[in-house]
Amino acid sequence: MHHVLLSGGSGKRLWPISNDSRSKQFLKILKDDNGNVESMVQRVLRQLQLAGVRDSIYITAPRSQVEIVQNQISSPISLIVEPNRRDTFPAISLAATYLLSLGNDPDEVICVIPVDSYVENDFFTKVLELEKVVNETECDIALIGVRPVYPSEKYGYIVPKESFVQGSYYHGSYFIEKPNEKEAQQLIKEGALWNCGIFAFKLRYLINLLIQKGISVTYDKLLRQYEQLKRISFDFEVVEFANNIVVLPYEGEWKDLGSWNTLTEEMSNNIVGNGKISEDSTNIHLINELEIPTYVLGVSDAVVAASPDGILVSSKRASPRLKDLLDGFEQRPMYEERRWGWYRVLDYTKLATGIEVLTKRICIYKGRNLSYQFHKKRNETWKIISGNGICILNNKEFHVKAGDVVNIQIGDKHTIKGLTDIEIIEIQMGKELVEEDIIRLFIDWNTIQQSIF
Incomplete structure (x- = not known):
C-alpha cells in the first residue's frame, strides 16, 4: 500500500504564526514523547514509521511549500509538487497519475492521509488495516470514521447503513458536512462517525474515474493542465458519488488542530x-x-x-x-523556512522614486547553501553578523566571516554556503522585489563548484 500525505492549506486559520508558505502543519509547537519540538508533518511521519511504514511514502505539496518540506523532512521522501494550490481532488488526482507513471500495478491500494490531524500512535495501526479492507470488500473507497465525543459543528459525518455490520467495518450510507449542533446530536444517535479525511482505494478506481471525467491520466500532461482542474475537495467530487463505501471505525482520540482553540489544547507549554x-x-x-x-x-x-x-x-x-x-487580506510572507535555513523580513518600504527596499535577517545552516543565482531587477548587500562560510561571486570563491560585507549588483552570479550556521543581514534594492527575479543556475554545491572549476 502506498501512502500519500496531503500537505496544503492557506495558513489563515493560525495566522500570524502561519502564512501561505508556512501552513499549520509546519508549525513547531507540539512535542514528542521525549520533549523534542516537532511540527504536525514531522509527527505524522514519525508515527507512520513507528507503525512500520518506512517505504512507499509520498508527500503532495504546492510549489510554495516545497522548500519548507525539504527543510523539515530529513528522510528520503518522494515529493509530488502541485503547480499551485487547488484543493484535495486535484492534488490526489495528480498523485494517482504520478504513481501510475512509476509503473505501479493498477490494483495497488493507495491510502491518502492529511498531515494536520492530531492522533495517538495506534491510529496508524488502524490505517494499515485499510489495505486488507479494500481487498476483501472490493469497495470503491474505504474510510476511517472516528466515534464522536461531542456534537461538533466543525467536522463531516459518515452515517453507516443501519443494521449492516460486517466484521470490524461498516458500509457507508451518506455524508453530512459540518451540520449544526442539533443536527449533529441526531446524527450521533444514528451511529454517525466523524469523517477524518483518510481515503483508501485501488489506483485503478481513481484512474478510471479520471478517464470518465475526461481528465488526462498521463502525469506530465496533467501537470501542464493542472490549473484547468476544478478547485474542489475529494469528498465532494468523488466520495459523495461512490457506490460502495466501507467505513472502518476508530475508538481513540482524534483531533483536527485547525484553529487556535484546538491547537492550544495540545500545547505542553x-x-x-x-x-x-x-x-x-x-x-x-x-x-x-x-x-x-x-x-x-x-x-x-x-x-x-x-x-x-x-x-x-x-x-x-x-x-x-x-x-x-482575514478574507481578502493579502501580504507577502514575512517569515519562511527554506531548504537551506530560514529568513525573517525586518523592514520593507517603497521610496517616492519607486525603488523598493527590503531588509531580511537570513540564517543558512551549517553545510547548506543558497542556489547559484542572479537577479535582473535588484542589487543586494550582505552583512555577515555571525558564523563563517564560503561565498562565490561571479565564479570567484572566497571565505566570509562576521563583519564582512558582500555587494551584489544586478546580473552578478552569487551564492554562499555555511561552514557553520551563518547569519546575514540582507538589504535588497530595486524596482520590483519578487521571487520571480531569482534566476537559479545551480542548486547543489558540488554542481556549482564543478561548473566553475
Missing part, C-alpha cells in the same frame, strides 16, 4: 517565546516569535500570537472565525 503571563490570567496561551517581550495581564480564555506577519489577540472561543476576518 502556555508560553512559547519571549513573554510572561500574570497569575490572575487563566487559560491563556502566548506564542511570540518576535524578539521584543510580550506581557499578558488580567486576561482569560484567550490566545496572544505575535510573529513577523502580525499580532493576534483573540478569545479562544472566537478564534475559529479568524479565517473569515
